[in-house]
Amino acid sequence: MIRPSRRQALKLVGLVAGSAVLPAAAQTSTFPSRPIRIVVPHAPGGNSDTFGRIVAQKITDQTGQQAIVENRPGAGGTVGSALVSKSAPDGYTVVVADNGTHAIAPTLYGAKLPYDVFKDFTPIMLAAKFPTVIMLHPSVPAATPKEFVALAKSQPGKFTYSSAGTGNGSHLTMELFRSAAGGLDMVHVPYKGGAPAVQALLAGEVQLTAVSVNTSLPQIQSGKVRALGVASSKRSPALPDVATFTENGIDFEGDSWLAIIGPPGLPPDIAARLNQIFTAALRDPDTEARLAKIGLEVVASSPDDFTKVLQHDVPKWGAAVKASGAVAE
Incomplete structure (x- = not known):
């Protein structure tokens, strides 16, 4: 039996060690080599669905591999999210x-x-943000947030507000607005979805x-309602x-966001490639313009920056849930 020299043995060890990393490196360099499934955990037509389809088309164009949107609605988006948490990494x-599935739901x-939300997913990025607007029926004699707060405090229990559902x-x-304004006494009227909640305002029911x-935007531009204020960290370009x-002295933010998240255990190189x-896709001028038309501001953050947002928002929205007394059915 011929034994290899020490130099030959070391060379063989190096070759074996190098080959161990080749599959991962090769996988990253060829990724994606088949279609990417983008699960939207809500029904077609909403912000996340429109966002998903715009971005999916751009990814398809840029990578040559199809990006396919799959709607998996149910339980406020938690059904589709749970599906991905159990998917292959x-x-x-x-x-x-979104902040509903990952900041409010816990x-x-x-x-x-x-x-x-922290252990069962791999963060890819905070993709986009969009502000929430509080709209006021024109019959209410208040032109500014401060005027409305004074009016509401003078008539406790008189004013009602609609929502797309309890805990939405x-x-x-x-609830954040009521609290920041000094605990306004108003009545919550939940509806089954955003459209009927808006219709209730237009009809003067709330x-x-x-x-x-x-x-x-369409309601404000038509003059059917007034924008009381933007519940965001900054003004909306729209x-x-x-x-x-906050500019009016009522310090709260209700920014909503969309994020891209993968299943747990996603290899760092694949997560980095997905972020890339x-x-x-998001930074393409055409994508940014199309998303801006629906009120979305592209962020495209690092995974770490998204984790920081989540760490901030889970307790913030959690406090609002507790204050509202909302419980998932």
Whole structure:
């Protein structure tokens, strides 16, 4: 038997060690080599669905591999999110998460939530943000947030506000407003969805509601309602003349966001490649312009920056859930 020299043995060890990393490196360099599934955990037609389809088309164009949107609605988006949390960690399945599924749900659903937002996912990025607008029926004699607060305090229990459902982001944004304004005594009227909640305001059945900026635009521009203020960290480019509540001395923010998240255990190189792919798609001028039309501001953050947002928003929205008394059915 011929034994290899020490030099030959070391060379062989180096070759074996090098080959161990080749599959991962090769996988990253060829990723994606098949279609990417983008799970939207809500029904077609909403912000996350429109966002998903715009971005999916751009990824398809840029990578040559199809990006396919798959709607998996149910339980406020937690059904589709749970599906992705149990998917294979290969980078071919991601979810369009939002503050409802990952910041509100932990407190709203409690022990019933089928995933841990920090442990059961791999963050890819905070993709986009969009402000919420609180709209006021024109019959209410108040032109500014301060005027409305004074009016509401002088008539406790008189004013009502609609929402897309108990524990929904629209409901909790109003709860943040009530609290920041000194504990306004108003009545919550939940509806089954955003459209009927807006219709209730237009019909004068309620005096206020909170909706995403793109939903508010047609109503505000038509003069059917007034924008009381933007519940955001800064003014919306879509409504540049409408001040934030913070500018009016009512310090709260109800920014909504969309994020891209993968299943747990996603290899770092694949997660980094996904971040690169989604960033390229989001930063394309055509994509940014199309998303701006529906009130979305592209962020395309790092995974770490998204984790920091989640760490801030889970307790913030959790406090709003507790204050509202909302419990998932």
